[in-house]
Amino acid sequence: MKIKEATTGLYRVPLRNPHADATHGHMNQVELVIVKLFTDVGIEASGYAYTIGRGGAAIKALIDQELIHLLLNEDPRYVESLWEKMWWQLHWVGRGGVATFAISAIDMALWDAIAKAAAQPLGAILGLHRDRVPVYGSGVDLNLTLDELLEEVGCFVERGFTAVKIKVGKNDPEEDLERVNAVRNFLDGARGRGRIVLMVDANMRWDVPKAITMGREFEKLGVLWLEEPLIPDDVEGHAKVANALSMAVAAGENLHSKYEFKRYISAGALDIVQPDVVTLGGVTEWLKVAAIAEAWNLPVATHFADEIHVHLLCAIPNAMYLEHHAYRLDDYLINPLVLKDGYAIMPDVPGHGVYFDETKLTPIDGVK
Numbered sequence: 001m002k003i004k005e006a007t008t009g010l011y012r013v014p015l016r017n018p019h020a021d022a023t024h025g026h027m028n029q030v031e032l033v034i035v036k037l038f039t040d041v042g043i044e045a046s047g048y049a050y051t052i053g054r055g056g057a058a059i060k061a062l063i064d065q066e067l068i069h070l071l072l073n074e075d076p077r078y079v080e081s082l083w084e085k086m087w088w089q090l091h092w093v094g095r096g097g098v099a100t101f102a103i104s105a106i107d108m109a110l111w112d113a114i115a116k117a118a119a120q121p122l123g124a125i126l127g128l129h130r131d132r133v134p135v136y137g138s139g140v141d142l143n144l145t146l147d148e149l150l151e152e153v154g155c156f157v158e159r160g161f162t163a164v165k166i167k168v169g170k171n172d173p174e175e176d177l178e179r180v181n182a183v184r185n186f187l188d189g190a191r192g193r194g195r196i197v198l199m200v201d202a203n204m205r206w207d208v209p210k211a212i213t214m215g216r217e218f219e220k221l222g223v224l225w226l227e228e229p230l231i232p233d234d235v236e237g238h239a240k241v242a243n244a245l246s247m248a249v250a251a252g253e254n255l256h257s258k259y260e261f262k263r264y265i266s267a268g269a270l271d272i273v274q275p276d277v278v279t280l281g282g283v284t285e286w287l288k289v290a291a292i293a294e295a296w297n298l299p300v301a302t303h304f305a306d307e308i309h310v311h312l313l314c315a316i317p318n319a320m321y322l323e324h325h326a327y328r329l330d331d332y333l334i335n336p337l338v339l340k341d342g343y344a345i346m347p348d349v350p351g352h353g354v355y356f357d358e359t360k361l362t363p364i365d366g367v368k
């Protein structure tokens, strides 16, 4: 199998509802950079990178100008070798950021081709541990009023989710505590199949003293994990927070390589590992992070990209949760993720199964 052609497209995807967290403000769109690979055996494969509204054109340019030529006439099954070539091609300007996003989209497409060539789901190619994984409902909801927040959480409960995450990081910490307390009480009133788990996400808003102070309050409310209390650059700070709290500290969506995860984990700065296949460098790098986590006896709970992460979580022993993210791409997917009784089901189709209906996508001017 040889790659004969590769194409890219850049699209803007409006979100159904505007969202907000503690650091990125209001967000109302996602960008998608979709890569397609065409092989000499008739297999067409695809992968994608997403952004939260900025940077997509740079990712597409890196793929078009620096990476595609590395793929032509190469065999997708040599994905480790191709990943290494891409990493070193962009190393000077890369080792993270948009370079990693560009590699991710291609790596995902390479794995799609490998799985399609074997006529197997991606998870099966990687070696299955399970065929479904528990999901948690994840709100990007700092902009919601308390009533709206409880309504959102109620929708998660109605759908059978056994865990829920909300945003924190309001200017007034008392407001954060009021919201978390209200959601905890609501969930306790709604419990059916045991206590519904609650997590919180500060999206890098705080410093160490504030994170520890808030974390101690959240512990009293039985919150399972505190996500991204600090900027991702502050490994030592995360270790201090993790040491000071009995609740778990979670992070990973802003870590862009296995080396960054290694630094965090070896510093004792993470209790729950949250790799994102798009921000991290693709399936190849994601699997290595999951293995590092396993060796440190840590669970993996993914960030966004639910539809492809279901394959990856089904293929590792230390899977904890799939994030069912508030940013839904279902309207644009040919086969949206299937959820049942609080679990996401790995699709039993060849490849990863994450294919966009491009008739519903809006190309960004002049760059399709």
Ligand SMILES: [Mg+2]
Pocket (backbone or CB within 6 Å): 201, 203, 227, 228, 253
């Ligand atoms: Mg997060």
